Amino acid sequence: METVVSGIRPTGNLHLGNYFGAVRNFLKMQADYNCYFFIADWHSLTTHPKPGDLHNNVRQVLAEYLACGIDPEKATIFIQSDVKEIAEFYLLMNMNAYLGELYRTTSFKDKARQQPENVNAGLLTYPVLMATDIIIHKANKVPVGKDQEQNLEMARKFARRFNNMYGDIFPEPKPFTFDGADLIKVPGLDGSGKMGKSEGNGVFLVDEDKVIRKKVMRAVTDSGPTEENQEKAEAVQNLFTLMKIVSQPDVLAHYETVYNNCSIRYGDMKKQLAEDIIGFVAPVRERILDIYNNEAYLHQVASMGAEKARESASKTLKEVQSLIGFRSF
Ligand code: ATP
Ligand code: MG
Numbered sequence: 001m002e003t004v005v006s007g008i009r010p011t012g013n014l015h016l017g018n019y020f021g022a023v024r025n026f027l028k029m030q031a032d033y034n035c036y037f038f039i040a041d042w043h044s045l046t047t048h049p050k051p052g053d054l055h056n057n058v059r060q061v062l063a064e065y066l067a068c069g070i071d072p073e074k075a076t077i078f079i080q081s082d083v084k085e086i087a088e089f090y091l092l093m094n095m096n097a098y099l100g101e102l103y104r105t106t107s108f109k110d111k112a113r114q115q116p117e118n119v120n121a122g123l124l125t126y127p128v129l130m131a132t133d134i135i136i137h138k139a140n141k142v143p144v145g146k147d148q149e150q151n152l153e154m155a156r157k158f159a160r161r162f163n164n165m166y167g168d169i170f171p172e173p174k175p176f177t178f179d180g181a182d183l184i185k186v187p188g189l190d191g192s193g194k195m196g197k198s199e200g201n202g203v204f205l206v207d208e209d210k211v212i213r214k215k216v217m218r219a220v221t222d223s224g225p226t227e228e229n230q231e232k233a234e235a236v237q238n239l240f241t242l243m244k245i246v247s248q249p250d251v252l253a254h255y256e257t258v259y260n261n262c263s264i265r266y267g268d269m270k271k272q273l274a275e276d277i278i279g280f281v282a283p284v285r286e287r288i289l290d291i292y293n294n295e296a297y298l299h300q301v302a303s304m305g306a307e308k309a310r311e312s313a314s315k316t317l318k319e320v321q322s323l324i325g326f327r328s329f
Contacts, residue, residue: 001032001033001034002033002034002140002141003033003034003035003036003137003138003139003140003141004029004033004034004035004036004139004140004141004142004143004176005035005036005037005038005133005134005137005139005142005173006022006025006026006036006037006038006142006143006144007037007038007039007040007043007080007130007133008022008023008038008039008040008061008065009039009040009041009043009044009197010039010040010041010044010049010054010057010058010060010061011044011047011049011057011197011198012057012197012198012202012204013060013061013064013197013202013204013205013206014061014064014068014204014205015186015195015196015197015202015203015204015205016186016195016202016203016205016242016245016246016277017145017185017186017194017195017196017202018145018197019068019205020184020186020245021144021145021146021147021183021184021185021186022143022144022145023065023068023070024178025143025176025177025178026065026068026070026075026143027068027069027070028178028179029141029143029176029178030070030071030074030075031074033141035074035075035076036075036076036078036137036139036309036312037065037070037075037076037077037078038077038078038079038080038133038305038309039058039061039062039065039078039079039080040080040133041054041057041058041079041080041081042080042081042086042087042129043080043126043129043130044057045122046111046120046122046123046126047115047118047198048118058079059292059298060292062077062079062298062301062302063288063291063292063298064205064206064288065077066287066291066301067205067284067287067288067290067291068205068284072301072304072305076305076308076309076312077301077302077305078302078305078306078308078309079302079305079306080133082302082305082306082309082310083306083309083310083313085136085310085313085314085316085317086129086132086133086136086313088317089132089136089313089316089317089320090125090128090129090132092320092324093128093131093132093158093162094125094128096158096161096162096165097125097127097128097158099124101154101157102124102125102127102128103124105126105127105150105151105154106150107126107127107147107150107151108123108124108126108127111123111126114198126151127151127154127155127158128158130151130152130154130155131154131155131158131159134152134155134159134173135155135158135159135162135170135173135316136312136313136316136317137309137312137313137316138169138170138171138316139171139173140171140173140174141173141174141175141176142155142173142174142175142176143175143176143177143178144175144183145183145184145185145186146182146183146184146185147185147194147196148175148183149175149183152173152175155173156172156173156174159171159172159173160172162320166320166323166324167323169316169319169320169323184245186241186242186245187237187238187241187242188201188202188238189201189203189215189216189218189219189220189238189239189242190219190220191220191234191235191238193234193238203215203216203277203281205281205284205285205288206285206288206289207281207285208285209278209282212274212277212278212281213271213274213278216270216273216274216277217267217270217271217274219235219238219239219270220235220238221233221235221236221239221266222235222236224262224264224266225259225260225262225264226262227262228260228261228262229260230260230262232259236259236266239266239269239270239273240252240255240256240259242273242277243255243269243272243273243276246273246276246277246279246280247272247273247276248276251272251276255269255272
């Protein structure tokens, strides 16, 4: 059975981008693959979360994973920092990652621009830790959004490099969507290309109905088409992209038609979009609240996941240690 690994950083609540870019794939894969879904709390330290917030952030994402339907009996759900083997393997992997290639990574350059006062070494070696997360379970497939494409390419490069130096032990982890479609990128409502936790432009799975309506009604548009079949401005295209994701095909088709014949009223389209988002989010939100408050259940899920993940990680780490040449006295 092929192995699947994917993670989410506990840097805020899950948003539609996380769900449609990643979690939806997890749900479709958990029955048919050996799945590891984790909460990347070490990764979240690059932005220095407040010590008092870290645990609750992890708890929130764990509750959100479960509320979305990830089943701890089918998939291994774990917290990254529960598996110390990852830290040791990461140290080893860092010896074969080169500064030049790390500096050139787009996600590093973006983050360095976003937080110029905190360009820490963890940001630079982010792709190394991500590669470690993936290959420590010898993953074949990685369900991620389009924003992670380059990091995943680096994970493949690091895996190949290790194989070349020490012998063929790692499969090359491939990006994956369950339906064979391209990786997706869910846009923000602020006219930007990506909805993101740190972009502050998300519609979150815990948002109340009225919050969702407000966010969608405020979404950036333009003054409307003036010619038939006019090309859409990015912000307007974003609304259509979101509608394609959450609404019925005939609803989308209707708004395409009225856009193309210049009779569209963005207000109507937004109202419809908000209701379709609410239809999806509301039931998930209720489950998140229930699960978040069930501490005993969360504890049980996290400890079961940690045990399973450690078993797989320590097996790989032992192999790696031996290949590198470590022997015990
Ligand atoms: P941060 O701003 O802290 O980086 P994020 O919102 O980008 O947070 P991550 O934890 O980095 O979320 O990513 C978790 C998963 O969600 C990854 O697989 C990523 O590809 C996916 N993802 C995040 N944002 C989007 C998006 N807008 N569209 C599609 N997939 C996304
Ligand atoms: Mg991200």
